[in-house]
Amino acid sequence: MNSPSNSPRRAHDGVDNLALVAAYHADNPGLSPGAISAARHFLKWARARKVPVRDLDASTVGKFLRHRCRCSRYSPNQLRSPMYATYTRRFLRYLEETGVVAIPNDTARLGQHLETFAQKLDAAGYSKVSCTTLLSHATHFAEWVFQQRVPVTAIGDGTIDRFARHECRCGEMTKHGDRVLTSHYKNRKRGARALVRHLIDEGLIPPEAPDGASAKDQRLTGFEEWLRRERGVTSETVRRYLNEADRWLDRLGAIPKDFSAASIRSIVVDQGEERSRSSVRMTVTVLRAYLRFTIIQGECAPSLLHSVPPAVRRKLSTLPRTISEEVVQALDQLLHVDR
Numbered sequence: 001m002n003s004p005s006n007s008p009r010r011a012h013d014g015v016d017n018l019a020l021v022a023a024y025h026a027d028n029p030g031l032s033p034g035a036i037s038a039a040r041h042f043l044k045w046a047r048a049r050k051v052p053v054r055d056l057d058a059s060t061v062g063k064f065l066r067h068r069c070r071c072s073r074y075s076p077n078q079l080r081s082p083m084y085a086t087y088t089r090r091f092l093r094y095l096e097e098t099g100v101v102a103i104p105n106d107t108a109r110l111g112q113h114l115e116t117f118a119q120k121l122d123a124a125g126y127s128k129v130s131c132t133t134l135l136s137h138a139t140h141f142a143e144w145v146f147q148q149r150v151p152v153t154a155i156g157d158g159t160i161d162r163f164a165r166h167e168c169r170c171g172e173m174t175k176h177g178d179r180v181l182t183s184h185y186k187n188r189k190r191g192a193r194a195l196v197r198h199l200i201d202e203g204l205i206p207p208e209a210p211d212g213a214s215a216k217d218q219r220l221t222g223f224e225e226w227l228r229r230e231r232g233v234t235s236e237t238v239r240r241y242l243n244e245a246d247r248w249l250d251r252l253g254a255i256p257k258d259f260s261a262a263s264i265r266s267i268v269v270d271q272g273e274e275r276s277r278s279s280v281r282m283t284v285t286v287l288r289a290y291l292r293f294t295i296i297q298g299e300c301a302p303s304l305l306h307s308v309p310p311a312v313r314r315k316l317s318t319l320p321r322t323i324s325e326e327v328v329q330a331l332d333q334l335l336h337v338d339r
């Protein structure tokens, strides 16, 4: 593995690149030559750029993968390969785990709480599919937060939103390519939010993050109080209701008097195929509850409650997209009459 291009002499930051790669290989005997080569190339590039090894992070990996490679013994084509990116991230992970890379003390390490989070979801009676989806996005969130070195005190709505929108280059767990689809964006948000709520409940992260509670949260705060006070529901139910409401609150509209029958209907009908029947029923239940809450505040018209279609309307979502609004309404009426 030795070569003139990575002689054992120490760099200005006191790290011996050759020894580092040798240790990496010794700790991971199964590594492929490609993985070793990527690690050496990364360190060589960092040294040329005078980036100390302890300062390497996800953004330096990004720069490395984009650099116009003229490094001897390496080719620019290698850098384009997704496998090369994975190799480099895996090496960075090793440097992080072994403490070679310095991680600020206040960086949120949410990964350690995922197990209790999973147990909580399970105990809360979520379906297996919901559990898996929430947990997978929560795991991704924990990883992203760590890679971005987000301080634990800074986690809030802004962080969740940035996470939901990020073009994923988180590495080995990247499955969805660069573009963030709308449904994917929402699922990411749900997973991250569920984890954050859990951590706040457990007192593991502060409830009032500087990122700030948004206006949306204030709307949910009122709803939450109302649920507890008027409906006397359990904390777990409150949490599930808030998670559900959070999925579509933006689509409902910013001001209750602007809520429309069309948007209310679309929230129930236009749900992804992956949503189970019981999930759609949940949407209907929570949407009705939220509208009742808003009506009681005198903020929206009581008649809007009738715009919430029954959960069976899910079947309509499989109709062609070109179907006219008139036909939808006619079917809607039929379904109402049938009940």
Ligand SMILES: [Zn+2]
Binding pocket: 041, 045, 067, 068, 069, 070, 071, 074
């Ligand atoms: Zn290079």
Ligand SMILES: [Zn+2]
Binding pocket: 140, 144, 166, 167, 168, 169, 170, 171
């Ligand atoms: Zn990612």
